[in-house]
Amino acid sequence: GESVGLHLPTLSVQEGDNSIINCAYSNSASDYFIWYKQESGKGPQFIIDIRSNMDKRQGQRVTVLLNKTVKHLSLQIAATQPGDSAVYFCAENSNYGGSQGNLIFGKGTKLSVKP
């Protein structure tokens, strides 16, 4: 079935370094991808999204890269800060059944930022 997975379940980085979180997806029909950040006790927070007709999209300190050839997605965080410590999820949407409301989530990567 459809699935979205993560290569690294945990990632520890030094404050100020750049972080890269990876994600593999299996459904080549997926046309939309999102990265979420979830802090303890909170719901997922939208970070950045990208459509399948794009390879790269940049936000504030974050960049998402999409490689459709190998079905790979990555989130780059520049100058990682302690406040970036959280679990990061990638999610995909394939417009299955005509609905855009059924995101398929990866298992998540825990990012720990060392001061």
Next chain:
Amino acid sequence: KAGVTQTPRYLIKTRGQQVTLSCSPISGHRSVSWYQQTPGQGLQFLFEYFSETQRNKGNFPGRFSGRQFSNSRSEMNVSTLELGDSALYLCASRGRGRAFPYEQYFGPGTRLTVT
């Protein structure tokens, strides 16, 4: 603009009981999706409602049901609770119907514990 709100935030129920969770989307948003989050299965899509109609449903038993009201507020119900239903139930709202972008904004969740 207020975010997605969910009530109650915490709930303890006994096996066999039923429970109703409530979600109020962001003002103006008409799409509401529900997700179940557990440590073992991660974030899994339950169902999506748009304009009071269920548009898609995930792979959950019929004990899980939902509805949406004319003001876009949504409820989900779980009947005959099982221990495995213990989870964080997240509601997400989205404003643009079938049009891109598809980003969903999550509420803080309802933590359900079944004993």
